Amino acid sequence: MRAVVESLEESRIREVANEGLGRSDVLKFWFGESDEVTPDFIREAAIASLQHGETFYAHNLGLPELRHAIAGYMHGLHPQVHTDAWFDRVAVTSGGVNGLMVAVQALVDAGDEVVLVTPVWPNLVAQPRILGAQVRTVPLVADASGAWRLDMDALLSAITPGTRMLIVNAPNNPTGWTLTREEQATILAHCRGTGTWVLADEVYERLYYAGDTANGAAPSFLDMAEPDDRLIVTHSFSKSFLMTGWRLGWLVLPPSPSSTPRARQCLYSAGPRWQCSARMRSHLRWWPT
Numbered sequence: 001m002r003a004v005v006e007s008l009e010e011s012r013i014r015e016v017a018n019e020g021l022g023r024s025d026v027l028k029f030w031f032g033e034s035d036e037v038t039p040d041f042i043r044e045a046a047i048a049s050l051q052h053g054e055t056f057y058a059h060n061l062g063l064p065e066l067r068h069a070i071a072g073y074m075h076g077l078h079p080q081v082h083t084d085a086w087f088d089r090v091a092v093t094s095g096g097v098n099g100l101m102v103a104v105q106a107l108v109d110a111g112d113e114v115v116l117v118t119p120v121w122p123n124l125v126a127q128p129r130i131l132g133a134q135v136r137t138v139p140l141v142a143d144a145s146g147a148w149r150l151d152m153d154a155l156l157s158a159i160t161p162g163t164r165m166l167i168v169n170a171p172n173n174p175t176g177w178t179l180t181r182e183e184q185a186t187i188l189a190h191c192r193g194t195g196t197w198v199l200a201d202e203v204y205e206r207l208y209y210a211g212d213t214a215n216g217a218a219p220s221f222l223d224m225a226e227p228d229d230r231l232i233v234t235h236s237f238s239k240s241f242l243m244t245g246w247r248l249g250w251l252v253l254p255p256s257p258s259s260t261p262r263a264r265q266c267l268y269s270a271g272p273r274w275q276c277s278a279r280m281r282s283h284l285r286w287w288p289t
């Protein structure tokens with residue numbers, strides 16, 4: 001085993017989960033997971049797909065029908081980006097974890113500097129470390145009322161021209177902290193200046209209840225990004241579609257992804273075909289409504 005992998009810290013939340021899994025007297029607050037099963041209309045679509053024999057390899061970037069459906073869904077949430085542009089920007093992945101790792105693998109070399117806002121779901125810290133990156137963390141701070149706040153000055157001074165990537169997860173697991181639009185704009189402008197990639201983990205975009213946005217979703221970097229921004233956004237079916245056990249997600253890439261066709265073939269492998277099937281895509285709609 002590589003030393004860096006050996007040295008990764010055990011996830012504390014996994015430890016808690018392992019103790020509680022299978023116990024009926026414990027409420028499961030450990031993972032970012034619903035206590036309800038995947039809705040019927042999704043399960044039925046998957047069953048129909050399997051029965052239809054959709055058991056073969058899918059396209060590297062995901063079935064075109066599913067990518068079109070995701071493009072339409074994303075356009076509904078972020079209408080300033082034209083639907084046609086979305087299609088080329090969407091790559092289906094085997095879950096959010098896989099999408100994040102693909103993004104980090106594509107962009108971060110051993111020795112590169114990666115800045116992260118913490119506390120955060122541990123995989124986000126582990127992934128660049130596994131690749132040998134130097135990880136710098138910028139902690140959120142609690143204000144007088146106990147709410148988590150970003151120390152913008154600390155973050156901006158941590159991101160220099162030597163910073164390859166900023167990884168930020170908002171809405172945040174585990175704190176619930178969310179970036180404001182103004183903060184996103186400030187970060188994006190700063191990263192344009194330093195040439196830093198922003199990897200935004202927005203898998204909890206739909207689990208946002210402040211009611212201060214027109215689309216009901218959390219503020220997104222996509223709402224203000226320019227086409228040539230160095231921005232990758234990660235999404236997952238796990239959270240808003242109650243599909244945690246399915247491992248299906250997608251990345252939103254810059255319009256002209258820098259990856260070569262060969263890189264696409266090696267790095268991306270969309271989830272099982274039945275999960276991505278044409279039947280399911282017809283069910284990709286606003287959820288919950």
Ligand SMILES: Cc1ncc(COP(=O)(O)O)c(C=O)c1O
Nearest residue numbers: 032095096097121173236238249
């Ligand atoms: C912040 C964050 N990003 C990504 C994921 C992973 O999503 P997926 O289930 O699609 O791998 C999780 C799962 O808990 C998460 O909390």
